[in-house]
Amino acid sequence: MKIDDVIQTSLLYDFYGSLLTDRQREVMELYYGENLSLSEIAAEFSISRQGVHDALKNAGRALHEYEQKLGLVDKFQQSREAIGDIDERIEGLMEDVQKQEALVPAEVTAELQKIKDIIDKLEE
Amino acid sequence: MKIDDVIQTSLLYDFYGSLLTDRQREVMELYYGENLSLSEIAAEFSISRQGVHDALKNAGRALHEYEQKLGLVDKFQQSREAIGDIDERIEGLMEDVQKQEALVPAEVTAELQKIKDIIDKLEE
Numbered sequence: 431m432k433i434d435d436v437i438q439t440s441l442l443y444d445f446y447g448s449l450l451t452d453r454q455r456e457v458m459e460l461y462y463g464e465n466l467s468l469s470e471i472a473a474e475f476s477i478s479r480q481g482v483h484d485a486l487k488n489a490g491r492a493l494h495e496y497e498q499k500l501g502l503v504d505k506f507q508q509s510r511e512a513i514g515d516i517d518e519r520i521e522g523l524m525e526d527v528q529k530q531e532a533l534v535p536a537e538v539t540a541e542l543q544k545i546k547d548i549i550d551k552l553e554e
Numbered sequence: 555m556k557i558d559d560v561i562q563t564s565l566l567y568d569f570y571g572s573l574l575t576d577r578q579r580e581v582m583e584l585y586y587g588e589n590l591s592l593s594e595i596a597a598e599f600s601i602s603r604q605g606v607h608d609a610l611k612n613a614g615r616a617l618h619e620y621e622q623k624l625g626l627v628d629k630f631q632q633s634r635e636a637i638g639d640i641d642e643r644i645e646g647l648m649e650d651v652q653k654q655e656a657l658v659p660a661e662v663t664a665e666l667q668k669i670k671d672i673i674d675k676l677e678e
Contacts, residue, residue, distance in 0.1 A: 448623040499572040502626055509633065512676050516640070519669050523662060533657050538647060545643050552636050 436462065442493035445503050449496060454489035461486055510553075517549045560586065566617035569627050573620060578613035585610055634677075641673045 460466045472479045524542050527534045584590045596603045648666050651658045
């Protein structure tokens with residue numbers, strides 16, 4: 431599995447994991463979260479290695495189907511990118527303003543800082 | 555049904571509607587979207603008024619259960635509020651800057667406008 435696929439699956443899991451079965455969630459936590467091998471997880475649950483493989487595959491498929499229907503991860507990522515863009519621009523403005531302190535009223539600096547705080551909270 | 559409940563249900567439907575059955579979706583569209591009465595919808599599908607009532611109730615319950623598990627509408631609303639707050643502050647800054655044009659470099663004004671554009675696109 432490629433690293434991008436792992437990141438994408440983790441993101442899908444963060445969003446839709448609560449819609450999976452308990453067993454699917456447990457297997458995904460051990461595989462993606464704890465980095466256990468298929469054999470280790472099989473031993474943990476006293477099921478076959480193939481059973482673990484199938485559970486992971488079904489869980490992954492279910493997550494992708496939820497995203498196909500809901501598209502919320504895509505929406506979230508677009509929103510994050512836009513907020514990151516705003517964040518960079520606000521930081522740039524704060525630097526510019528700092529260089530030209532005499533020209534810019536203190537209220538502007540204070541207000542930019544407030545906006546920055548809101549963005550930081552959003553990005554938590 | 556109170557107006558707040560209708561708004562909340564519509565929002566839940568926007569997010570999770572695609573996870574409902576076709577029939578549940580059709581009934582919700584007619585009831586909330588087209589404002590048809592239970593009797594009118596019953597006639598449309600040749601089912602009982604009680605059947606429409608149950609379909610709406612089950613659909614509403616399913617939507618609330620998705621939100622309880624996923625909490626994405628709540629997350630989305632919080633994010634919208636924060637972005638609305640940033641929007642107001644940027645607009646305030648743009649007004650301040652306009653009043654004191656001589657004091658503020660043109661680049662700052664241009665950059666504020668760019669941020670405003672990104673926010674407007676986010677809020678679409």
